[in-house]
Every structure is written in structure tokens, then in C-alpha cells.
Amino acid sequence: xxxxxxxxLFLLLSIPFVSAQNGAAEAFIKSMSSGDxxxxxxxxSAQMQSAFPESKFxxxxxxxxxxxxxxxxxxxAGSEGGYAYVKVNFEKAAVTFKLVMExxxxxxxxxxxxxxxxxxxxxPQEAMMEAxxxxxxxxxxxxxxxxxxxxxxxxxxxxxxGMIIQSCGEIRGYSFERKEGDVYYYRLLCEKxxxxxxxxxxxxxxxxxxxxxxxxxxxxxxxYPLIGALLAVLALWAYLRVIKFAELLLGMAVLLISLVVQSxxxxxxxxxxxxxxxxxxxxxxxxxxxxxxxLKYYFSRDKGxxxxxxxGAGFGLAEGILTLGxxxxxxxxxxxxxxxxxxxxxxxxxxxxxLFAYAYREGWGGKALGAMVLIHGVMDSLAAYWKxxxxxxxxxxxxxxxxxxxxxxxxxxxxxxxxxxxxxxIVW
Amino acid sequence: MEDVIVVTTEEVPGYRVVEVxxxxxxxxxxxxxxxxxxxxxxxNLVGGEVREYTEMMAEAREIALQxxxxxxxxxxxxAVVGMRFMTSNVGQRMAEVYAxxxxxxxxxx
Numbered sequence: 001x002x003x004x005x006x007x008x009l010f011l012l013l014s015i016p017f018v019s020a021q022n023g024a025a026e027a028f029i030k031s032m033s034s035g036d037x038x039x040x041x042x043x044x045s046a047q048m049q050s051a052f053p054e055s056k057f058x059x060x061x062x063x064x065x066x067x068x069x070x071x072x073x074x075x076x077a078g079s080e081g082g083y084a085y086v087k088v089n090f091e092k093a094a095v096t097f098k099l100v101m102e103x104x105x106x107x108x109x110x111x112x113x114x115x116x117x118x119x120x121x122x123x124p125q126e127a128m129m130e131a132x133x134x135x136x137x138x139x140x141x142x143x144x145x146x147x148x149x150x151x152x153x154x155x156x157x158x159x160x161x162g163m164i165i166q167s168c169g170e171i172r173g174y175s176f177e178r179k180e181g182d183v184y185y186y187r188l189l190c191e192k193x194x195x196x197x198x199x200x201x202x203x204x205x206x207x208x209x210x211x212x213x214x215x216x217x218x219x220x221x222x223x224y225p226l227i228g229a230l231l232a233v234l235a236l237w238a239y240l241r242v243i244k245f246a247e248l249l250l251g252m253a254v255l256l257i258s259l260v261v262q263s264x265x266x267x268x269x270x271x272x273x274x275x276x277x278x279x280x281x282x283x284x285x286x287x288x289x290x291x292x293x294x295l296k297y298y299f300s301r302d303k304g305x306x307x308x309x310x311x312g313a314g315f316g317l318a319e320g321i322l323t324l325g326x327x328x329x330x331x332x333x334x335x336x337x338x339x340x341x342x343x344x345x346x347x348x349x350x351x352x353x354x355l356f357a358y359a360y361r362e363g364w365g366g367k368a369l370g371a372m373v374l375i376h377g378v379m380d381s382l383a384a385y386w387k388x389x390x391x392x393x394x395x396x397x398x399x400x401x402x403x404x405x406x407x408x409x410x411x412x413x414x415x416x417x418x419x420x421x422x423x424x425x426i427v428w
Numbered sequence: 429m430e431d432v433i434v435v436t437t438e439e440v441p442g443y444r445v446v447e448v449x450x451x452x453x454x455x456x457x458x459x460x461x462x463x464x465x466x467x468x469x470x471x472n473l474v475g476g477e478v479r480e481y482t483e484m485m486a487e488a489r490e491i492a493l494q495x496x497x498x499x500x501x502x503x504x505x506x507a508v509v510g511m512r513f514m515t516s517n518v519g520q521r522m523a524e525v526y527a528x529x530x531x532x533x534x535x536x537x
Binding site (some may be wrong): 250 | 461467480487
């Protein structure tokens with residue numbers, strides 16, 4: 001059997017399942033909007049018909065209307081696994097229902113999210129969630145700590161919200177999941193799927209907001225960083241006409257080592273409570289450079305030029321894979337610009353290790369290392385600042401520095417690497 | 429400086445031993461890098477020659493031999509007779525190669 005048949009078969013078999021879910025959700029919508037239980041009854045399982053009779057349905061509907069005002073709109077909010085979501089908008093709140101489905105029948109009806117329309121009476125964590133649902137930054141801003149106000153700007157809020165929508169679809173509502181210490185876990189209910197987010201609240205102020213683990217997200221855009229990195233390796237191969245797999249793997253291992261070392265050091269300012277934002281940015285940027293560049297230097301300095309170049313390429317490739325992994329697990333998104341960024345970054349890493357090997361044999365390896373630490377530190381600091389205050393000019397500056405550094409080194413040395421005569425292998 | 433004659437026999441044909449200087453020796457512990465170890469691991473799965481380790485061991489033998497010759501020179505010898513290689517594992521994916529022989533002074537007969 002041809003392999004393409006399998007996904008087609010899967011899709012065909014899925015159609016009745018999805019239709020059944022939509023049918024039940026539609027019946028629920030009709031019953032909720034009209035108050036007529038007869039639409040819903042055929043879709044309820046036998047157990048549900050006895051547990052949720054017409055009297056209970058009316059009681060639920062009337063109590064919601066009494067509490068939140070009349071129904072203004074009801075919409076199907078998507079499905080996930082064996083669940084279908086319906087959002088009912090009342091005058092004062094939006095209530096999200098989760099229908100537990102099996103074989104086209106409803107086996108359970110849960111209220112999983114209530115998004116209040118009124119600004120009053122919101123806790124800081126609820127305000128954050130309301131801000132996301134209603135695209136209203138000011139709702140959350142009033143609860144932000146001074147650091148959050150600096151870091152989580154309106155622009156960043158909008159970008160984050162845009163990423164969520166791009167990845168998960170329109171935001172429908174949210175439901176509280178649990179609290180661990182100062183961290184509140186919420187499930188953000190979106191059109192395509194839901195996503196877990198956390199809000200950290202200390203002393204009545206929002207100290208942090210993070211995207212959680214929405215599960216695997218394998219849309220094409222998340223592949224952009226990896227495509228960019230692979231294109232760079234392909235370009236190097238196209239010029240050199242040789243690829244060094246062992247050194248690529250070595251470079252990947254060097255990245256892993258550097259991450260193990262640099263991550264705890266980068267976290268020190270936060271751990272000791274150093275609140276100066278600029279200091280944190282410069283610290284993060286330069287620690288990355290101070291850890292990564294000497295490691296790359298150590299692992300490439302005594303190698304042939306081609307081998308050294310591929311150590312750096314492996315380092316950059318592993319970064320690309322890591323970016324892809326983060327995007328898949330955390331549900332991040334990437335624009336086509338990420339492809340260009342990864343291409344440039346891989347070229348930068350390849351050029352630095354090439355320079356290190358060349359400089360080491362020429363007797364000025366230390367100077368080359370110092371220069372690259374400085375350039376890398378500035379680049380990463382600017383990149384860290386861009387995450388706080390994104391601007392096109394800053395992004396362009398980072399790309400220009402990366403491209404210039406890689407371009408100058410490669411232009412000068414890659415010819416030498418190509419023409420370098422490799423020593424005959426001793427095999428006897 | 430004249431090259432040191434290195435033979436695995438006890439005598440050098442055409443020469444006679446006029447003085448024994450002692451044992452000349454040279455050793456090295458070599459490892460390849462992680463990337464090559466990974467590639468070698470793949471070759472181990474497939475079978476056939478593991479070129480990464482063939483090269484590593486050949487380089488180690490060459491280095492050990494050169495160090496032994498250097499040692500013999502420093503002892504004032506111009507030949508090494510009864511030369512042997514010895515090898516042992518030091519750690520995972522690290523091998524020691526040790527070259528040794530008797531450093532002697534020979535003259536043409």
C-alpha cells in the first residue's frame with residue numbers, strides 16, 4: 001500500500017467523528033440560545049439524559065442568565081481530542097463549556113472558563129488573563145510590578161498575543177488549573193487548541209508571565225530556523241565541496257557543554273535579586289560570549305581549517321535544532337526572518353572557529369578569541385535588549401554586525417580553507 | 429644528525445654493537461574527539477573498518493616511535509635493536525601505545 005494512502009484514510013475516517021462533534025455542539029448551541037432542551041436531548045448519552053434532564057438544563061441556563069445577564073452570542077470554539085468547546089457570551093461574562101464526546105454523544109458538560117466583562121473585582125492573575133482574552137493591555141498593566149512594566153511592554157504584550165493567535169487560533173477564554181506557590185496556572189482556550197500559561201503574582205503585583213507547554217506544535221513556520229541553518233551548511237558544502245560530519249557532531253556537543261555552563265551563570269542576577277534591567281541584559285549577553293567562544297576556541301584551534309570551520313557550523317546547526325525544539329515544545333512561532341537569522345548565525349559561528357584555527361597557527365589565537373568574545377557579547381546583548389524593546393532598527397543592526405563579522409572572516413579565510421592541503425592519513 | 433637505525437632484530441646486519449646505552453622508550457596516550465567517536469559508533473553498528481580508530485592508532489604508533497628515537501638520540505645511541513610496540517587501554521576510547529627497544533652504538537663491520 002502506498003504511504004500517502006494512510007493520511008488520506010485517516011482524514012476520511014476522521015470526518016464522521018468531527019461531524020458528530022460539531023453536530024452535538026450545534027445542538028447544545030441551539031438549546032442554550034433558545035432554551036429548548038429538545039435539540040440537545042438526542043445528543044446526550046443515556047447516563048447524561050438521566051443526570052442532566054430538562055429541569056437541570058433550565059436550572060443551569062437560568063442561573064447563568066441571572067448571574068451574568070442575557071445571552072448575546074454563542075459560538076463553537078473548536079475541539080480538542082474527545083472534547084468540543086462552546087463559548088456563550090452573556091452581557092457580563094463569557095462562559096466556555098467543554099463537552100465530553102464519545103461516538104457522537106455527549107457524556108459530560110463542564111464549565112471550564114468564565115471571562116468576566118467587568119473590570120472590577122479582578123485579581124491580578126485574572127486581570128492578566130482578561131487582558132489576553134480581550135486584547136486590553138491596560139487591564140493587566142495596573143497590576144504589573146515595576147520590572148514587569150519595563151520588560152512586558154505593550155508592544156511585547158501584543159506580539160505575544162499575536163503569537164498565541166497565530167499558533168493556536170483566536171483566544172476564546174480561559175480556565176484556572178492550579179496554583180503552585182506564587183505561580184498561577186491557567187489554560188488559555190483558543191480556537192484550534194488550548195495552551196497553558198502561568199502568571200506569577202507576588203505581593204498583589206504581577207511579577208511574571210510565561211507560556212507553558214501547549215503540547216507539540218508542528219506547523220511549517222517552526223521549521224524556519226532549522227531550514228536557515230541547513231541552508232548555511234549547504235552553502236559551506238557547496239563552496240568547499242567537502243563536509244566533515246565528525247566535526248559537525250563535535251560542534252553540536254560543544255553547544256551542549258556551553259549551555260550547561262552558561263545557563264546557571266546567566267541566572268545569577270535574577271537569583272540574587274539584581275533588578276537593573278540593563279545589567280541583566282549585558283550580563284546575559286556577555287556570559288554567553290565568555291562561555292561559548294573559549295569553548296569553541298579550545299575545540300577548534302589545533303584543527304585543520306576545514307575541520308575547524310565545521311566545528312563552528314555544527315555549533316550553529318545545534319542552535320538551529322534547539323530553536324526548533326523550543327518552538328515545538330513551547331509553541332513558539334517563527335517568521336521567515338528566522339531563516340535569515342539562523343543562516344547568519346551559523347555563518348558567524350563557522351567563521352569564528354575558522355578564524356581561531358588560523359590565528360592559533362599564526363600565533364595570535366588569544367587576540368582572535370578576545371575580539372570574538374567582544375563582538376559576540378555585543379551581539380547577544382543587543383539581541384537580549386531586542387527581546388525587551390523590539391524594534392526593526394535594532395534587529396537590522398544585529399543582523400548587520402553578524403553578517404559583517406561572518407562576511408569579513410569568511411571572505412578572507414575560506415579560500416585558504418578550501419585550498420588547504422590535508423595531511424596524508426597515516427593508516428599503516 | 430645521522431638517522432637512528434631502528435630494527436626489530438637483535439642485531440643490525442653489516443654493523444656490530446660497540447656499546448649498549450640502555451632502554452630507549454617512547455609512549456603516547458591518544459583519543460579522538462567526540463564527533464569521531466559518534467561516527468565510529470555508527471560504523472560499529474554497520475560493521476566494516478572503523479577508519480577513525482585505524483587512523484588514531486596509526487598516528488599513536490608513529491608518535492611513540494618518534495619519541496623512542498628521540499630518546500635514543502638523547503642517550504647518545506645511533507641504533508635501536510629489538511624494538512617492540514606495546515598497547516593498552518587507558519580509559520574508554522583512549523589507547524596507550526608504547527615503543528621500546530635497546531639503544532646501542534653500532535659501527536660498520
